[in-house]
Amino acid sequence: MRNSLVLALSGLVLAPAVSAQAYDSGDRDREDFSWVQPKNTTILGPYGHVPPVYPSPNATGVGGWEDALQKARDFVAQLTLEEKADMVTGQPGPCVGNIVAIPRLGFNGICLHDGPLAIRVADYASVFMAGVSAASTWDREILYQRGLAMGREFKAKGAHVALSPVCGPLGRSAYSGRNWEGFSPDPYLTGVAMEETILGHQDAGVQATPKHFIGNEQEIMRNPTWKTNGTVGEKVQEAISSNIDDRTMHELYLWPFANAIHARAASVMCSYQRLNGTYACENSKAVNGLLKEELGFQGYVMSDWGSTHSGVSSIEGGLDMNMPGGLGGYGMNWKAGSFFGGNITRAVNNGTVPVERVDDMIIRIMTPYYWLGQDKDFPGIDPSTGDLNTFSPRSTWVREFNMTGERSVDVRGDHGALIRKHGAAATILLKNENKTLPLKAPKSIAVFGNDAGQITEGFYNQDEYEFGTLVAGGGSGTGRLTYLVDPLTAINARAAQDGSLVQQWLNNTLIAKTDVRTLWLPTPPDVCLVFLKTWAEEAADRASLHVDYDGDDVVDSVARYCSNTVVVTHSSGINVMPWANHPNVTAIIAAHFPGQESGNSLVDVLYGDVDPSGRLPYTIAHNASDYNAPIVTDIQTDGFYDWQSWFDEKLEIDYRYFDANNISVLYEFGFGLSYSTFELGEINVENVAGSNITSRPEHLPVQPGGNPALWETLYNVSIPVTNTGDVDGTTVAQLYITLPDSAPEGTPVRQLRGFDKLSLAAGQTGVANFELMRRDLSYWDVNAQDWVIPKGEFVLSVGFSSRDLPVTTTLTPVKGCTKRKL
Numbered sequence: 024m025r026n027s028l029v030l031a032l033s034g035l036v037l038a039p040a041v042s043a044q045a046y047d048s049g050d051r052d053r054e055d056f057s058w059v060q061p062k063n064t065t066i067l068g069p070y071g072h073v074p075p076v077y078p079s080p081n082a083t084g085v086g087g088w089e090d091a092l093q094k095a096r097d098f099v100a101q102l103t104l105e106e107k108a109d110m111v112t113g114q115p116g117p118c119v120g121n122i123v124a125i126p127r128l129g130f131n132g133i134c135l136h137d138g139p140l141a142i143r144v145a146d147y148a149s150v151f152m153a154g155v156s157a158a159s160t161w162d163r164e165i166l167y168q169r170g171l172a173m174g175r176e177f178k179a180k181g182a183h184v185a186l187s188p189v190c191g192p193l194g195r196s197a198y199s200g201r202n203w204e205g206f207s208p209d210p211y212l213t214g215v216a217m218e219e220t221i222l223g224h225q226d227a228g229v230q231a232t233p234k235h236f237i238g239n240e241q242e243i244m245r246n247p248t249w250k251t252n253g254t255v256g257e258k259v260q261e262a263i264s265s266n267i268d269d270r271t272m273h274e275l276y277l278w279p280f281a282n283a284i285h286a287r288a289a290s291v292m293c294s295y296q297r298l299n300g301t302y303a304c305e306n307s308k309a310v311n312g313l314l315k316e317e318l319g320f321q322g323y324v325m326s327d328w329g330s331t332h333s334g335v336s337s338i339e340g341g342l343d344m345n346m347p348g349g350l351g352g353y354g355m356n357w358k359a360g361s362f363f364g365g366n367i368t369r370a371v372n373n374g375t376v377p378v379e380r381v382d383d384m385i386i387r388i389m390t391p392y393y394w395l396g397q398d399k400d401f402p403g404i405d406p407s408t409g410d411l412n413t414f415s416p417r418s419t420w421v422r423e424f425n426m427t428g429e430r431s432v433d434v435r436g437d438h439g440a441l442i443r444k445h446g447a448a449a450t451i452l453l454k455n456e457n458k459t460l461p462l463k464a465p466k467s468i469a470v471f472g473n474d475a476g477q478i479t480e481g482f483y484n485q486d487e488y489e490f491g492t493l494v495a496g497g498g499s500g501t502g503r504l505t506y507l508v509d510p511l512t513a514i515n516a517r518a519a520q521d522g523s524l525v526q527q528w529l530n531n532t533l534i535a536k537t538d539v540r541t542l543w544l545p546t547p548p549d550v551c552l553v554f555l556k557t558w559a560e561e562a563a564d565r566a567s568l569h570v571d572y573d574g575d576d577v578v579d580s581v582a583r584y585c586s587n588t589v590v591v592t593h594s595s596g597i598n599v600m601p602w603a604n605h606p607n608v609t610a611i612i613a614a615h616f617p618g619q620e621s622g623n624s625l626v627d628v629l630y631g632d633v634d635p636s637g638r639l640p641y642t643i644a645h646n647a648s649d650y651n652a653p654i655v656t657d658i659q660t661d662g663f664y665d666w667q668s669w670f671d672e673k674l675e676i677d678y679r680y681f682d683a684n685n686i687s688v689l690y691e692f693g694f695g696l697s698y699s700t701f702e703l704g705e706i707n708v709e710n711v712a713g714s715n716i717t718s719r720p721e722h723l724p725v726q727p728g729g730n731p732a733l734w735e736t737l738y739n740v741s742i743p744v745t746n747t748g749d750v751d752g753t754t755v756a757q758l759y760i761t762l763p764d765s766a767p768e769g770t771p772v773r774q775l776r777g778f779d780k781l782s783l784a785a786g787q788t789g790v791a792n793f794e795l796m797r798r799d800l801s802y803w804d805v806n807a808q809d810w811v812i813p814k815g816e817f818v819l820s821v822g823f824s825s826r827d828l829p830v831t832t833t834l835t836p837v838k839g840c841t842k843r844k845l
């Protein structure tokens with residue numbers, strides 16, 4: 024035992040194929056073992072302590088899953104030990120993740136599929152808008168409807184589990200390659216998006232998998248590096264460690280996961296990177312402590328594909344399912360064995376892992392399965408999946424799979440119409456000088472840019488190629504298009520109704536170096552539409568915040584001679600826009616990744632059939648150097664543990680940082696224009712909790728989402744909103760809170776705590792409603808280890824963006840000293 028502890032501390036214990044010792048540590052000192060840290064502790068500084076939380080809590084089914092849990096228990100009671108090992112270990116098969124069937128029990132196995140905007144490994148399925156676009160709608164109903172429609176497609180293809188939605192990355196850095204898969208760097212907006220999406224998925228009968236838990240805020244070095252030594256992979260450096268303090272964890276990164284668990288998410292995927300020095304999937308504080316104890320999570324934790332780095336340590340740390348099942352890291356090779364699988368049987372037989380823990384893992388897996396009725400009439404797997412699955416092609420399958428679904432079943436239904444509508448609602452109008460938009464039957468239109476036209480190199484995982492519009496990013500979060508309405512095609516179709524002339528130039532290199540007057544001779548166009556794009560994909564971070572393919576030069580070239588230049592971006596997220604204040608750039612639209620109806624969604628807004636009602640889910644700064652919280656891009660040293668990312672900015676990400684430091688920005692969080700104008704009336708605050716609100720919540724038995732007292736509404740806030748323009752329109756009323764001075768240092772100046780999207784006819788008045796829950800008014804007190812409402816006066820600010828807040832009022836939930844504590 025002593026031996027294995029030494030190995031653990033030197034880090035060798037986690038290396039597959041060189042570490043049979045992973046299982047030799049039955050009665051080790053957990054406190055030491057759970058913290059695989061560098062010998063040089065100055066590298067980890069004040070972080071790097073993972074408070075040990077053992078044993079892994081048993082599921083109880085609390086919160087509505089009690090009956091399903093009993094069925095799961097009965098199921099587990101019939102399993103042999105080998106079947107138990109199968110139930111928690113992925114196998115190569117038709118889906119991106121597969122749990123094999125147990126025919127003698129009538130159990131048909133579990134099929135897991137990517138991803139957050141489409142069922143990826145499928146034909147005849149829809150490509151929905153990406154998370155960043157969904158967040159831009161600020162529309163609870165759309166978020167739900169999108170989740171529901173996606174869920175129906177997964178189910179109809181025979182997928183029990185959708186590996187969706189994403190709130191990690193949250194968006195600490197604008198550069199992270201996967202921000203577009205998730206929603207927004209604001210935890211409140213993302214929390215609502217998670218909850219609605221999950222309710223949608225699961226109402227369709229499919230298990231949701233919020234991911235990646237937790238701290239997966241950059242792609243670079245998310246996995247360890249390896250070198251080949253003979254047939255054996257030898258680890259060179261451990262993956263990056265996200266070092267996050269407890270308060271930041273609770274108020275930013277864990278916050279939307281709490282919403283996800285509150286919505287009864289079936290499973291959670293743990294992430295690749297290390298967390299305070301320990302791999303996320305075996306971080307007992309995170310998985311056992313935060314997720315299973317504090318948030319009362321009753322479902323199962325699955326690893327990301329290859330993010331399992333140990334057997335016993337992971338099982339004890341709370342991991343319930345190893346995906347895709349083979350050894351992670353080097354080779355991701357099933358044939359090399361598994362940290363789970365056969366090792367589980369052996370570890371149980373020799374007493375290293377109690378069988379009760381394995382039983383709990385399976386109970387957690389099967390409870391949501393029964394709760395969602397997946398044991399009854401669930402569609403069989405579409406055999407086309409088996410042909411499309413390049414991750415585990417048929418040649419790798421070692422077990423039997425019966426794909427009893429209809430081959431190439433078309434699951435799209437009428438989702439195209441929905442996607443068109445959702446894409447339009449996600450379109451953000453950032454600038455509109457002199458009402459240049461909506462277009463009014465222009466006589467002559469010129470279209471520029473390599474993002475305007477049809478995709479040129481295939482309908483799947485577009486990759487960073489030059490010609491073709493972008494509707495999704497790359498990696499496991501992408502989708503396989505069955506058709507694509509590109510902007511140019513949609514503009515041509517719409518322009519034909521007005522008899523407009525439409526000319527096009529799609530080669531950015533050419534446009535950037537050309538006097539564009541020579542292109543459109545003899546008469547200047549009435550409007551020049553410039554289409555720009557920005558790619559991002561899994562496993563790589565963005566190198567720049569500028570648009571791709573010299574897009575900035577394209578705008579300059581066009582705007583030099585076109586006095587009515589409208590710029591449209593299809594981007595993964597944040598762009599700097601050096602041309603934003605160019606006098607000839609009259610309008611700017613951020614359309615992000617809208618999905619398969621992209622062109623139609625855009626044209627609906629360009630021509631005013633739909634009011635642009637998207638709002639920025641992040642901040643656009645004046646220039647790239649204005650952003651803080653840089654990702655780690657390079658480590659010059661070659662020490663085993665040298666990749667460290669310090670979340671030193673704490674709560675100050677995105678607008679929280681710009682506001683705290685009074686930095687002027689180009690377009691602030693929450694901003695977006697309508698074709699109409701809106702005004703607010705008088706704010707009304709109703710205390711629904713009675714007069715005596717306590718600072719600390721009552722400690723009620725934990726339910727999914729945590730202490731239910733945190734989810735109790737304390738105040739209902741409402742405010743009339745009037746459409747003061749002469750066209751019908753849609754706006755998003757937003758509520759921000761400022762905590763009293765008694766809150767600890769580092770508390771953000773303003774934080775979003777409510778939003779309400781209203782569509783109003785010209786002249787009409789509606790009412791925006793916001794419910795403030797206890798959690799919304801609390802900060803995480805690291806000493807009390809509890810959510811606390813600070814004493815004194817809160818400021819509530821309501822308006823139309825984080826920097827347009829004309830209406831304020833105050834609120835004192837807990838009376839007392841308002842002076843900052845010394």
Ligand SMILES: *[C@@H]1O[C@H](CO)[C@@H](O)[C@H](O)[C@H]1NC(C)=O
Nearest residue numbers: 062063064065066067660665
């Ligand atoms: C430990 O790491 C720090 C930071 O990298 C370095 O300055 C210091 O020299 C190291 N100490 C030892 C004993 O290696």
Ligand SMILES: *[C@@H]1O[C@H](CO)[C@@H](O)[C@H](O)[C@H]1NC(C)=O
Nearest residue numbers: 070071072073269299308309
């Ligand atoms: C990370 O380290 C901080 C500081 O030691 C600690 O408070 C926190 O609980 C740790 N979190 C995890 C998940 O290990």
Ligand SMILES: *[C@@H]1O[C@H](CO)[C@@H](O)[C@H](O)[C@H]1NC(C)=O
Nearest residue numbers: 078079080081379380382383
């Ligand atoms: C989980 O339940 C088993 C009995 O099924 C029990 O032996 C074990 O101690 C329980 N674990 C915890 C952490 O409560």
Ligand SMILES: *[C@@H]1O[C@H](CO)[C@@H](O)[C@H](O)[C@H]1NC(C)=O
Nearest residue numbers: 041250251252253254255257
């Ligand atoms: C390869 O592995 C062997 C045995 O573990 C070791 O002795 C040798 O140093 C390794 N070679 C390299 C190049 O790392």
Ligand SMILES: *[C@@H]1O[C@H](CO)[C@@H](O)[C@H](O)[C@H]1NC(C)=O
Nearest residue numbers: 040042045359360361365366
């Ligand atoms: C057990 O795990 C080790 C890694 O620790 C691996 O090399 C071995 O192949 C696994 N055994 C089985 C049966 O999968």
Ligand SMILES: *[C@@H]1O[C@H](CO)[C@@H](O)[C@H](O)[C@H]1NC(C)=O
Nearest residue numbers: 043046047366369370373375
């Ligand atoms: C227990 O089983 C594990 C499973 O692979 C094995 O690695 C370990 O050597 C065994 N320990 C003992 C004491 O037999």
Ligand SMILES: *[C@@H]1O[C@H](CO)[C@@H](O)[C@H](O)[C@H]1NC(C)=O
Nearest residue numbers: 123124125126131423424425
């Ligand atoms: C596949 O179907 C055959 C024939 O119905 C059946 O005997 C077998 O058990 C099934 N296998 C699995 C893994 O479901």
Ligand SMILES: *[C@@H]1O[C@H](CO)[C@@H](O)[C@H](O)[C@H]1NC(C)=O
Nearest residue numbers: 456457586587606607608609
């Ligand atoms: C907008 O209209 C004003 C007033 O008519 C005019 O001075 C200004 O040049 C116009 N701006 C643009 C970009 O057309």
Ligand SMILES: *[C@@H]1O[C@H](CO)[C@@H](O)[C@H](O)[C@H]1NC(C)=O
Nearest residue numbers: 489490530531532533534536
């Ligand atoms: C785009 O334009 C540049 C500059 O004129 C030219 O060199 C290049 O070949 C063009 N690309 C294509 C695909 O036509």
Ligand SMILES: *[C@@H]1O[C@H](CO)[C@@H](O)[C@H](O)[C@H]1NC(C)=O
Nearest residue numbers: 582583584585586605606607
């Ligand atoms: C804007 O466009 C007009 C018309 O072509 C042109 O004369 C003017 O120089 C342009 N302005 C700038 C700043 O490029």
Ligand SMILES: *[C@@H]1O[C@H](CO)[C@@H](O)[C@H](O)[C@H]1NC(C)=O
Nearest residue numbers: 644645646647648649687689
């Ligand atoms: C950043 O933006 C500001 C405001 O537009 C500008 O004055 C400044 O020159 C820019 N700095 C850099 C380094 O581009």
Ligand SMILES: *[C@@H]1O[C@H](CO)[C@@H](O)[C@H](O)[C@H]1NC(C)=O
Nearest residue numbers: 711712713714715716717721
């Ligand atoms: C104040 O709190 C106490 C204890 O929670 C409760 O019994 C009482 O009804 C509350 N009073 C009011 C006015 O809400």
